[in-house]
Amino acid sequence: MPELYIDGQRISVAAGTSVAAALALAGDGCSRSALNGTRRAPLCGMGVCQECRVSIDGQRRLACQTPCRDGMRVETRR
Amino acid sequence: MKRAYDLAIIGAGPAGISAALAAAASGARIALLDDNPVAGGQIWRDGPQVRLPALARRLRAELAAQANVDCFAATRVVALAGPRGLLLEDEQRGWRLDYARLILCTGARELLLPFPGWTLPGVSGAGGLQALLHGGLPVHGERVVIAGSGPLLLACAASARRHGARVQRIAEQAAWSTLARFAAGLPRWPGKLWQSLRLLDPAYRGASHVIAALGRERLEGVRLRQGGQIVELECERLACGFGLVANTEIAQALGCALRDDAIAVNDWQATACDGIYAAGECTGCGGSELALLEGSIAGYAAVDEHARAQALWPQRQRWQRFAEALRTSFALDPALRHLAAADTLVCRCEDVPYAALAGHAGWHAAKLASRCGMGACQGRVCGAAARTLFGWSRPAPRPPFTPARIATLLELDDEQEPPCAP
Ligand SMILES: Cc1cc2nc3c(=O)[nH]c(=O)nc-3n(C[C@H](O)[C@H](O)[C@H](O)COP(=O)(O)OP(=O)(O)OC[C@H]3O[C@@H](n4cnc5c(N)ncnc54)[C@H](O)[C@@H]3O)c2cc1C
Ligand code: FES
Numbered sequence: 315m316p317e318l319y320i321d322g323q324r325i326s327v328a329a330g331t332s333v334a335a336a337l338a339l340a341g342d343g344c345s346r347s348a349l350n351g352t353r354r355a356p357l358c359g360m361g362v363c364q365e366c367r368v369s370i371d372g373q374r375r376l377a378c379q380t381p382c383r384d385g386m387r388v389e390t391r392r
Numbered sequence: 393m394k395r396a397y398d399l400a401i402i403g404a405g406p407a408g409i410s411a412a413l414a415a416a417a418s419g420a421r422i423a424l425l426d427d428n429p430v431a432g433g434q435i436w437r438d439g440p441q442v443r444l445p446a447l448a449r450r451l452r453a454e455l456a457a458q459a460n461v462d463c464f465a466a467t468r469v470v471a472l473a474g475p476r477g478l479l480l481e482d483e484q485r486g487w488r489l490d491y492a493r494l495i496l497c498t499g500a501r502e503l504l505l506p507f508p509g510w511t512l513p514g515v516s517g518a519g520g521l522q523a524l525l526h527g528g529l530p531v532h533g534e535r536v537v538i539a540g541s542g543p544l545l546l547a548c549a550a551s552a553r554r555h556g557a558r559v560q561r562i563a564e565q566a567a568w569s570t571l572a573r574f575a576a577g578l579p580r581w582p583g584k585l586w587q588s589l590r591l592l593d594p595a596y597r598g599a600s601h602v603i604a605a606l607g608r609e610r611l612e613g614v615r616l617r618q619g620g621q622i623v624e625l626e627c628e629r630l631a632c633g634f635g636l637v638a639n640t641e642i643a644q645a646l647g648c649a650l651r652d653d654a655i656a657v658n659d660w661q662a663t664a665c666d667g668i669y670a671a672g673e674c675t676g677c678g679g680s681e682l683a684l685l686e687g688s689i690a691g692y693a694a695v696d697e698h699a700r701a702q703a704l705w706p707q708r709q710r711w712q713r714f715a716e717a718l719r720t721s722f723a724l725d726p727a728l729r730h731l732a733a734a735d736t737l738v739c740r741c742e743d744v745p746y747a748a749l750a751g752h753a754g755w756h757a758a759k760l761a762s763r764c765g766m767g768a769c770q771g772r773v774c775g776a777a778a779r780t781l782f783g784w785s786r787p788a789p790r791p792p793f794t795p796a797r798i799a800t801l802l803e804l805d806d807e808q809e810p811p812c813a814p
Binding site: 335364367 | 428429438439440442501502504511513514515516520521522523530609740742767769772795
């Protein structure tokens with residue numbers, strides 16, 4: 315069971331869970347704020363739309379194509 | 393870092409995997425590249441509660457047993473690097489791969505069309521929801537509406553139910569009469585009979601499409617047109633996809649010709665460019681069975697085993713007829729071009745509304761005037777949508793094909809010609 319941090323909140327998830335799913339398990343599922351300030355959540359689920367981009371351990375990554383790993387620090391984009 | 397291979401295959405879905413297996417017996421040094429964490433493509437995705445079908449497990453095991461096939465997962469092709477080279481990026485680094493021959497198995501993405509409210513959290517693609525469910529997205533007890541077009545809607549409904557969601561409606565835009573004809577023809581293809589039975593799902597409606605996603609901060613309901621009626625349903629999720637769009641960006645950058653918005657290939661799955669082949673949904677959408685066959689043919693052809701490739705032509709032809717039935721049955725109703733309102737965002741990356749695009753002569757003019765397609769997805773979503781909405785030609789890809797780290801781009805040293813093709 316990997317344990318990770320999403321916007322500072324600790325959560326443990328089943329092995330194989332994607333970061334996109336973890337966003338919803340930990341909170342409202344949103345990944346970023348749009349230019350106009352509204353919140354956005356993963357759309358395509360397959361690495362195309364980039365709506366799920368978050369910062370993971372300081373690097374910009376796609377939540378839908380990234381499996382959760384122990385100790386990961388995920389920050390959604392405000 | 394730089395490596396050289398006899399054969400590079402981009403995409404490890406059904407097509408890419410079967411291409412690698414077909415080519416492997418020749419002893420050629422093969423690289424199989426995919427941006428997902430494991431091989432399997434759109435249809436075979438791992439996840440916390442997923443048990444893959446026997447075929448997928450067998451193919452993966454066979455792949456792992458090939459000493460001359462190097463599988464690079466979580467590795468994205470971000471640009472071309474010289475005449476026979478690719479620039480790649482994985483979690484740690486950017487690197488270059490040179491190839492003698494190349495097979496494009498880049499698959500397809502969903503066609504996502506804008507409608508009022510589609511940017512609300514809770515709205516996703518239909519295949520998109522399915523993919524997210526595989527990754528463990530929790531939907532237990534949620535009310536889900538599925539809308540759009542094509543067999544993926546039914547697959548999505550089945551997954552959503554398996555994960556404990558309550559599927560309120562499956563709204564298919566195609567007319568009942570067309571659907572009935574399609575269903576009546578399904579038993580001609582092995583394994584497809586059950587699909588025709590799924591059309592009897594009590595939540596399924598033909599001649600129906602989404603009008604708007606409703607809600608303030610997140611999705612609270614959906615407004616649908618069902619035949620002649622307007623209905624509103626409360627729900628926590630809307631999964632909406634209008635069919636598939638072939639991923640042709642790399643092929644276009646290489647200079648390969650397209651046909652009907654997919655990569656054009658001949659009987660050997662060869663593209664118009666010497667030594668470059670293509671297979672699977674990037675050459676036109678026809679399901680995993682066709683992708684597997686095309687992959688094998690491309691794999692054999694790429695290592696000059698022409699007799700073995702040719703032996704598969706009759707089987708391929710059979711599944712091509714299925715692809716044709718799919719294409720005609722789920723052709724989009726022109727009414728879907730008018731779902732967006734003036735203030736509906738078409739480009740979700742740069743927040744460009746419909747009104748800023750309508751009236752332009754084409755994609756290029758619209759892009760210059762509005763920044764449409766200049767954001768992170770590089771027009772993959774809005775460019776395909778604009779093609780459907782306005783009939784504009786699909787945007788020509790600009791490298792890098794996806795956002796990449798500066799350090800990766802620096803791998804292209806300056807003696808090299810720039811990664812952009814003519
Ligand atoms: C979201 C979605 C869900 C689907 N779900 C189903 C389903 O449940 N059942 C079903 O029968 N069919 C499903 N389909 C249809 C499915 O595409 C085909 O049945 C089958 O997977 C096609 O095989 P393929 O090998 O041609 O392409 P794909 O399976 O799409 O494989 C292509 C692979 O190439 C990778 N790729 C593309 N570009 C790059 C790049 N630049 N760098 C690195 N890798 C790259 C992709 O990530 C992908 O893994 C789905 C399609 C989509 C878009
Ligand atoms: S949800 Fe579209 S890229 Fe991740």
